[in-house]
Amino acid sequence: MKQGLGLAVVALALAGCIPAARAPQGPMPIEGDSITYETGPCFGRCPVYAVTVRPDGTGVFEGKRFTAVTGERSFTLSRAQYDAFAARLAPYRPASGEVRYAHGEPNCPSAPTDMPSIDVRWTRAIGDSQNLYFYLGCRRGNEAVAEALGGAVELLPVQALIGARP
Numbered sequence: 001m002k003q004g005l006g007l008a009v010v011a012l013a014l015a016g017c018i019p020a021a022r023a024p025q026g027p028m029p030i031e032g033d034s035i036t037y038e039t040g041p042c043f044g045r046c047p048v049y050a051v052t053v054r055p056d057g058t059g060v061f062e063g064k065r066f067t068a069v070t071g072e073r074s075f076t077l078s079r080a081q082y083d084a085f086a087a088r089l090a091p092y093r094p095a096s097g098e099v100r101y102a103h104g105e106p107n108c109p110s111a112p113t114d115m116p117s118i119d120v121r122w123t124r125a126i127g128d129s130q131n132l133y134f135y136l137g138c139r140r141g142n143e144a145v146a147e148a149l150g151g152a153v154e155l156l157p158v159q160a161l162i163g164a165r166p
Contacts (some may be wrong), residue, residue, distance in 0.1 A: 024028050092149070
């Protein structure tokens with residue numbers, strides 16, 4: 001009886017094995033690389049939304065306020081669209097941590113207080129991230145950053161979701 005029970009346990013254990021050809025190789029990432037581009041509110045009707053894109057062509061748009069679509073919508077983009085978007089933002093990606101351009105900080109000593117902001121977060125599959133926060137009132141002296149960030153989202157297929165800009 002003990003022998004029969006032992007064979008049953010072994011057979012049951014082997015039934016759950018994964019063939020070597022289908023077994024995962026190396027560590028499995030929890031999430032893939034992504035870039036999240038999020039706008040902040042202004043004094044007025046500026047669109048407030050977040051867009052997250054990944055190199056595999058998947059994206060998520062979340063309309064928050066003053067957008068043509070509110071809530072989450074999935075979309076797809078080509079690798080060329082992802083690469084163009086990533087390349088537009090790449091010169092301003094911090095080497096590590098966060099860089100902020102905000103009213104009253106050294107890189108933005110005086111600025112109007114009714115402008116929107118753009119917050120970009122790069123996340124890698126290994127779990128680290130870099131963040132760039134840019135208040136659009138900090139444009140003076142930072143024109144290149146403002147231009148690159150402001151126009152980057154136009155490279156993505158989300159214009160119909162954002163809607164007309166004021």
